[in-house]
Each structure stands twice: as structure tokens, then as C-alpha cells.
Amino acid sequence: MLSFTAHSQAKTIMILGDSISAGFGISPEQGWVNLLQKRLDSQKPQQHKVINASVSGETTSGAIARLPKLLLVHKPDLIVIELGGNDGLRGHPPQMIQNNLAQLIQLSQKSQAKVILFGMKLPPNYGTAYNSAFENNYKVLSLRYKVTLLPFFMQGVAGRNDLMQSDKIHPNAKAQTILLNNAFPTIKAAL
Numbered sequence: 001m002l003s004f005t006a007h008s009q010a011k012t013i014m015i016l017g018d019s020i021s022a023g024f025g026i027s028p029e030q031g032w033v034n035l036l037q038k039r040l041d042s043q044k045p046q047q048h049k050v051i052n053a054s055v056s057g058e059t060t061s062g063a064i065a066r067l068p069k070l071l072l073v074h075k076p077d078l079i080v081i082e083l084g085g086n087d088g089l090r091g092h093p094p095q096m097i098q099n100n101l102a103q104l105i106q107l108s109q110k111s112q113a114k115v116i117l118f119g120m121k122l123p124p125n126y127g128t129a130y131n132s133a134f135e136n137n138y139k140v141l142s143l144r145y146k147v148t149l150l151p152f153f154m155q156g157v158a159g160r161n162d163l164m165q166s167d168k169i170h171p172n173a174k175a176q177t178i179l180l181n182n183a184f185p186t187i188k189a190a191l
Contacts, residue, residue, distance in 0.1 A: 010049045011191055013040075014074055016063055016104070017054035017082030017118075020154070020179070024056045024170045032179040039184065048191070051076065059086045060100030067104060071111045078190055079108045080183070082118040082153060084137065089122065089169075094133035101137060105145045114190050117142055118153040118183070150186045153179065 015021050015033050023031030037050040051074050055062070060083050070076075081104055087097045101117070108115045119138035122131050142149035154171070156178050157163045163175035171179060 010047055011077040012049045012074055013078045014051040014053050014076035015080045018058040018086050019056035021054035021082045022056045025165045026173045030173040030176055032176045035180045060097055064103050067107050076113045079113045080116045085120045088134045098137040101141055115147040116186055116190055117147050117149050119151045121152055153182055155182055
């Protein structure tokens with residue numbers, strides 16, 4: 001009975017991301033989201049439930065279509081939005097990406113969930129103007145909606161061949177602990 005009570009009051013953390021959080025090219029157990037659940041359990045067993053609602057190839061538009069049902073089903077206390085990278089890689093207009101991320105934040109906040117926004121960067125071949133506008137979206141939104149921003153989730157991983165899969169886009173299994181260490185202080189502070 002005691003463990004049921006503890007578990008029923010567990011905080012639900014939902015990760016709404018793309019292939020980086022879905023663990024593309026590695027087993028789900030190796031991914032940073034699964035490692036997050038393990039770390040939280042080791043610190044406070046049965047206090048947190050991590051839902052991985054990430055989909056490889058996900059865009060901000062795709063997430064807008066999926067989010068209402070996810071909110072209804074999982075009723076998250078905290079939502080981590082790790083999106084925008086696929087939109088940027090497809091050259092979508094930065095203003096459209098910003099509007100979509102804003103909708104995701106608003107939907108999440110309307111459901112009473114706290115929001116953390118994970119910033120992304122694009123490869124330099126997209127040009128300074130586009131990259132700057134893309135990256136600035138995250139800062140603008142974190143200020144506008146008063147959400148916590150992790151400026152660059154892939155810090156210490158991006159650009160390192162030893163931590164990337166052969167496609168040079170997706171982090172390998174070795175990189176997952178670094179991603180977790182990047183994310184963990186921000187997530188823990190929000191809880």
C-alpha cells in the first residue's frame with residue numbers, strides 16, 4: 001500500500017522530442033531518456049515517471065498534432081520540448097518554427113505543466129543569418145513564456161566524431177551520458 005501511495009504521487013516528466021531523444025540508431029535502454037529514469041529512481045525511487053513521447057524525424061508541426069492527446073493520456077507535470085532541429089534541417093522559415101514552438105509551449109502551459117525548452121543549433125552550412133535566426137527562436141520563446149531554456153542540448157557532443165553515429169547527425173550510445181548530464185541539472189531544478 002505504501003509504495004502505491006508513493007507511486008500515485010509520482011511526478012510525470014514527458015520528453016517531447018525528435019530522434020535525439022527517441023534514441024535513433026541505439027537501443028531504447030541506452031538512450032538518455034531511459035538513463036534519466038534510472039538516475040531519478042536511484043535518487044528517489046518511485047517519485048518520478050518519465051514518458052518518452054519522442055519520434056524520430058519529428059517536426060514542430062507533427063508534435064502540435066500529437067500533443068493534445070499526449071497531454072490527455074499522460075497528464076505530465078513537466079514537459080521537455082526538444083524539437084526544431086528537423087524543421088531547421090529542412091530549411092523551414094525560422095518564424096514558422098518559432099510559432100510552432102510557441103504553440104507547443106502554450107498547449108503545455110494550459111495543461112498546467114511546467115516547460116523546459118532544449119535549444120538546438122544547426123550545421124554551419126545553413127549560413128550565418130539562418131542559423132542565427134533559428135537559434136534565437138529558443139531565447140525569444142524562453143523569455144516570452146518564462147520557460148527554462150537549456151541553450152544547447154548537444155553541447156559537448158555535436159561535432160565530435162567519436163560521439164556521433166556515421167551519419168554525423170545522431171549521437172551514439174557513448175554520447176548518451178553526456179546528453180543526460182547536460183539535461184539533468186535543468187530537469188532536477190524544475191522538479
